[in-house]
Amino acid sequence: MYDYAVAWEWLTFAVRWLHVVTAIAWIGSSFYFIALDLGLVKRPGLPEGAYGEEWQVHGGGFYHIQKYLVAPASMPEHLTWFKWESYFTWLSGFAMLCLVYYGGADLFLINRHVLPLSQPEAIGLSLASLAIGWIIYDLLCKSPLGRNTWGLMILLYILLVAMAWGYTHVFTGRAAFLHLGAFTATIMTGNVFFIIMPNQRVVVADLIAGRTPDPKYGRIAKQRSLHNNYLTLPVVFFMLSNHYPLAFATMYNWIIAALVFLMGVTIRHWFNTVHARKGRPLWTWMVTVVIFIAIMWLSTAKRPDEGTFSSLSPMQEKFLADPHFAAAKSVVQARCSMCHAADPVWEGLTFPPKNVKFDTDKEIAAHAREIYLEAGLSHAMPPGNVTDVTPKDRALLTAWYESAIKAR
Structure with missing residues (x-):
């Protein structure tokens, strides 16, 4: 009977490995395409409909890449879709959530000194928060406010900070940070599954039917891709945070989480600006260092005494x-x-x-x-x-x- 614990441990290891591998694939392709998009150059002689081009060297050869902002004049013979990296990252991450936090809810998910929940109640709140979070975000994007990309990102930041506060007042600190990562990753994968891929399918269908695709589909997909780009680094931080109690097990853990989202923006802004050939904004790194020092300082404030286990399974x-x-x-x-x-x-x-x-x-x-x-x-x-x-x-x-x- 005791071999069950060993098998369970290896199962969680295997799923964690899958999650890391798929996340590397997704993040890698996401970062690459954002950098490629920002580095496109408009040159004379481009084919009709082409927005820009980029020359790159890798693996002993040269690549000549051209982007059509809406679509080429006709459907290409072979088209590569980038979607499974995102889907499998979310699915493997959700499997980890089920194995570790739902399977061990009494130990890892529930803190009865924060909120006395039963296992079904805690798991239900977890699932509901992921679904409702996506719905609120998607409605914001589709509202008139969604026409302003940066204004929308400020609203998204407010939503994320509110979720950070809420999670830390419902679950254990460790589970709260993990859920922030899952909440954000759900938004990112939802963007791919519900918005970016369907919009691309509409464009492809128009090309096959000989119609001129509506450029709005590309604009919407690009906006969601930009959101994903700025959210990636905080997700990685939250997924790693379960090894560092100084991040999640302190009095101001929700403020630390709010600052982590800001660091993700400052770091990505540096890379995006450089890739767009618009300079090297060193101020972003100085701001990042200041934010990180603030996080270190906040982490020294211990949580109030949460007592001991009041009940055991x-x-x-x-x-x-x-x-x-x-x-x-x-x-x-x-x-x-x-x-x-x-x-x-x-x-x-x-x-x-x-x-x-x-x-x-x-x-x-x-x-x-x-x-x-x-x-x-x-x-x-x-x-x-x-x-x-x-x-x-x-x-x-x-x-x-x-x-x-x-x-x-």
Whole structure:
């Protein structure tokens, strides 16, 4: 029975790997095409309908690229579509959300000291927020306000800050940041699935039918692509943040999230300006550094005491009641608690790694699976075995977990 934990761990690893690979493909193609679009040059002698061209060198050869702002005069023989990178990035990310945060809702999603939710309530709020977020964003884009790209982006920023505040007052800090990434990624993939691809299909259908495509479809798609471009870097930050409690487990975590979105804009503005051959705005990097220093300062303010686990799941209660618990607890307190505590005593640590604390019996029981996988079955914890965990210690941790699992 205990092999289930190992299989589950490898499954989450495989899905995470898929998510990273597809995200690299999507982000890479997105950044490339935005840079290509900004670098297009209008030169004499371009074919009719061509907006600009670009010469590039790579892989031992030269590429001559031309862009038609609306469409060429006729349908090309072969047309490459870029969509699956986006779709599989979202699908694999949603699978990760289900495996880690829905499957482990009591531990990773719900903080009963923030808002006492049941598992179905927390999962329902999570799903509803992703869907409603896309609907609100899409309505804003299609409203008269959507005609002003930069004004629309300011409204989008306000929406994202509001979601940051809301998520941190509903879920754990770690889950709040993950959901901000998922919320933003849902908007980005929604842009591809519901707007950009359908608009391109309309243009292709017009070409096949011999009609002149309406340029509005291209303008709308370009606006959504620009939004995606500026949202990409914050999404990457939020997806990485679950490893850094200084980002998500502090009093001002929602303000930190708001500043992260601004950093994404300043960094992308630098690259977009350079790619458009409009100079090198060094001020964007200075602003980015100032924002990052502000984030570092805000992270030093600890969250108010959230207490300990007020309740455990039935399985976690079995870990607490198991006869091997006393021996396992002794190992955890001797080898792990100097780092994994509300106030770590290990030099250089301000917060417990991943915000995992072993101050109470309930906290130890709540993290039984992680202790088993990282300190019992493997030697991942502690790093470099700095606290000299012995083979006997690891055997005690393993025996505790396996005994409770077999007793189910």
